[in-house]
Amino acid sequence: MASRPLLRASSAVRHVRRYRQPVHIRFLSTLPSKDVPKDASGQTPARQQSWLTQNVKSNPVLYTIFLGLARALGYGSPQQLANRRALHLYNHLCAQRVDEEPDFWKNECALPPTFQSWFTITNFHVWLLTVRLRSLPSPHGTQHIQGLIDHFFQDVEERLRYVLQPGVLPPRSPSQSSPNSPENSTPLPQVRADNASYISPYLPSQFYTPPSSVPPPDTFPSPAAYAKAQKRGRVPERVIVRQMKILKEQWAGLGMSMDLGLVRGDTELAAAVWRNLLGARGAAGIGLPNEKGIKADETRPAFRRSVNLVGGAIDRVDKLDIDAEEMTDDQSGVHDFPPQESDRYISYPELMSALVTYIRRETQRLEAVADSSIFGPRTVGREGEGITALRWGSIRQ
Numbered sequence: 001m002a003s004r005p006l007l008r009a010s011s012a013v014r015h016v017r018r019y020r021q022p023v024h025i026r027f028l029s030t031l032p033s034k035d036v037p038k039d040a041s042g043q044t045p046a047r048q049q050s051w052l053t054q055n056v057k058s059n060p061v062l063y064t065i066f067l068g069l070a071r072a073l074g075y076g077s078p079q080q081l082a083n084r085r086a087l088h089l090y091n092h093l094c095a096q097r098v099d100e101e102p103d104f105w106k107n108e109c110a111l112p113p114t115f116q117s118w119f120t121i122t123n124f125h126v127w128l129l130t131v132r133l134r135s136l137p138s139p140h141g142t143q144h145i146q147g148l149i150d151h152f153f154q155d156v157e158e159r160l161r162y163v164l165q166p167g168v169l170p171p172r173s174p175s176q177s178s179p180n181s182p183e184n185s186t187p188l189p190q191v192r193a194d195n196a197s198y199i200s201p202y203l204p205s206q207f208y209t210p211p212s213s214v215p216p217p218d219t220f221p222s223p224a225a226y227a228k229a230q231k232r233g234r235v236p237e238r239v240i241v242r243q244m245k246i247l248k249e250q251w252a253g254l255g256m257s258m259d260l261g262l263v264r265g266d267t268e269l270a271a272a273v274w275r276n277l278l279g280a281r282g283a284a285g286i287g288l289p290n291e292k293g294i295k296a297d298e299t300r301p302a303f304r305r306s307v308n309l310v311g312g313a314i315d316r317v318d319k320l321d322i323d324a325e326e327m328t329d330d331q332s333g334v335h336d337f338p339p340q341e342s343d344r345y346i347s348y349p350e351l352m353s354a355l356v357t358y359i360r361r362e363t364q365r366l367e368a369v370a371d372s373s374i375f376g377p378r379t380v381g382r383e384g385e386g387i388t389a390l391r392w393g394s395i396r397q
Contacts, residue, residue: 067380076380079143085376086147088384091203094125094148095155097392098207104395105207108351109278110344112333113208115163119156119247120254121207124277125392126152127255128359131262132366132374140375155202156247157240162210164243165234172204262359269359270352277355278348279334287339358395365393 049057056062070076098105098121102113111117126148133144161168220226254276261269274280337344366374369390376386 070380078139078378079147081378081380081383082140082143082375083147083150084383085378086144087151087201088387089129089144089390090126090148090151090155091201092387093129093390093392094122094152095205096203097125098122099205100392101395102207108347110281110334110337111277111279114333115159115208115210117333118159118205118207119250120277122152123251123254124258126251127258128362128392129366130255131259131363132369135367136371136374140371144375151202152251153244153248155200157244158200158202159210160240160243160247164240167230168234169198169200171210172200172202258359262363266356266360269356273352273355273359274348278351281334281336282345282348284336286342286345287336288342289339354396358393361397362392366390 056066067076098118105111105117105121106113111120129148130145133148134141136144158169162171215229217223217226220229254272257272257276258269261272373386373389376383
């Protein structure tokens with residue numbers, strides 16, 4: 001591997017330029033769902049290859065001509081190859097990572113099975129992979145990092161719309177390439193998508209169950225009543241834009257704090273882990289339960305959470321009552337442990353040590369991987385080769 005520094009100061013920050021405003025999804029068509037055939041289970045079947053596609057793939061001469069034409073049009077350009085390689089890296093190393101060890105995140109880290117928890121864990125592994133991509137020779141490093149971030153935020157926006165605007169996108173079908181088998185997957189809400197022909201390139205996650213604010217279509221007296229209720233259940237577009245800005249701030253904050261910890265040492269890195277992955281629980285002190293002969297501290301609230309004052313949802317910090325805000329339940333599920341569960345803090349030092357060890361171990365492992373194994377064969381149609389060898393190890397070893 002080329003002897004390049006594993007970290008480049010502020011390199012991750014430069015790649016936020018495309019996400020000053022959220023990316024809007026461009027659908028293949030707006031075909032009404034009633035025109036899309038359903039299988040016996042009521043699900044939209046996988047798209048069948050067209051007659052032209054089947055004939056081109058079966059004829060070596062036509063296939064060669066097609067690839068040559070695609071390269072002439074830029075399909076095989078370095079940027080396009082890096083972008084498609086980044087799609088495989090993101091799908092199999094980042095987006096699905098939380099599903100490989102869900103018990104660790106849910107039980108030991110006490111992260112609830114929500115979209116926000118999925119974003120936090122995926123964001124963490126996007127950063128961890130970005131650390132290695134920075135050391136690729138130019139322009140491969142920049143191209144792969146930009147492709148990885150593009151796919152990350154495109155996937156995030158799709159998931160966000162699925163949660164806040166039900167019916168805009170069709171449910172994702174579990175892929176055979178996913179580590180989760182279809183028979184173990186959580187049933188998805190039955191919604192009639194406005195853009196039913198759109199097929200997402202990203203894999204679903206079983207870590208959380210996407211909610212649906214609209215009952216199934218068969219519970220309504222007519223299709224018109226269902227369509228009306230579906231539109232009422234969708235948040236305005238400005239809410240999506242605002243939430244994407246908040247998630248961008250979280251992405252940038254985690255990356256910069258982890259970079260600083262990676263450089264300064266394990267103590268700083270453990271603090272970054274505590275703030276970003278463990279919700280900064282106990283930052284204002286630890287409440288203890290009543291004991292014999294000892295009166296409980298009545299001034300300490302039973303519920304408290306950490307509030308991010310920089311960026312995000314806080315617009316006017318000078319007008320904010322920080323104590324009242326910390327005691328307000330934001331329904332995120334990430335807050336200080338109640339007094340009766342205060343003994344869970346005892347394991348926090350060991351938990352932070354395990355995550356720091358995981359970060360150090362995986363960065364060293366990827367550092368030893370050749371650059372050619374990171375960006376693959378760089379050949380059209382072979383962008384997904386070699387991904388299995390790059391998969392993360394277990395957090396606890």
